[in-house]
Amino acid sequence: MENxxxxxxxxxxxxxxxxxxxxIDRVIYSGQDKVVxxxxxxxxxxxxxxxxxxxxxxxxxxxxxxIAQTGIVLVHNVKSKExxxxxxxxxxxxxxxxxxxxxxxxxxxxxxxxxEVKPVKLIxxxxxxxxxxxxxxxxxxxxxxxxxxxxxx
Numbered sequence: 431m432e433n434x435x436x437x438x439x440x441x442x443x444x445x446x447x448x449x450x451x452x453x454i455d456r457v458i459y460s461g462q463d464k465v466v467x468x469x470x471x472x473x474x475x476x477x478x479x480x481x482x483x484x485x486x487x488x489x490x491x492x493x494x495x496x497i498a499q500t501g502i503v504l505v506h507n508v509k510s511k512e513x514x515x516x517x518x519x520x521x522x523x524x525x526x527x528x529x530x531x532x533x534x535x536x537x538x539x540x541x542x543x544x545x546e547v548k549p550v551k552l553i554x555x556x557x558x559x560x561x562x563x564x565x566x567x568x569x570x571x572x573x574x575x576x577x578x579x580x581x582x583x
Contacts, residue, residue, distance in 0.1 A: 433461055441454060451495070453496040462508045464546060465546075465547050467544075467547075468544060470543075471541045471542065477492065487538060490533050494575070498577070500547040520582050521581050522579070524580070534569055536570075537571075546561065546564070556577070556578045
């Protein structure tokens with residue numbers, strides 16, 4: 431699965447999230463060392479109605495969610511390579527912590543987010559990842575996330 435492009439249908443097989451909470455559109459680099467995903471921010475996103483009507487800004491919590499979903503793809507890659515997950519079982523991921531969060535500039539309609547995630551520590555069913563988010567070449571956000579994974583029937 432090294433350096434494989436993943437389209438939305440591929441992502442739906444890995445991620446438990448669905449519309450309107452699916453926060454990545456495509457993965458352009460998919461490996462065990464790093465995953466790079468894209469999110470196209472459209473003016474039609476429902477959250478822009480209230481955040482904010484006169485100065486539309488993507489909520490920071492949704493940028494963090496995009497990092498988390500990209501991290502799920504990374505964990506899936508690592509666990510699949512180690513053959514530690516059953517491909518036929520669905521998984522759910524629980525956010526355990528958010529550290530070192532920084533927002534550097536607002537994300538607005540028309541922006542394309544490039545989300546880069548790398549592993550910090552992945553053991554058993556828990557992990558920590560670090561993520562950086564860019565618009566063009568400018569870093570707009572960064573965070574470290576920890577989470578756990580559970581297989582469900």
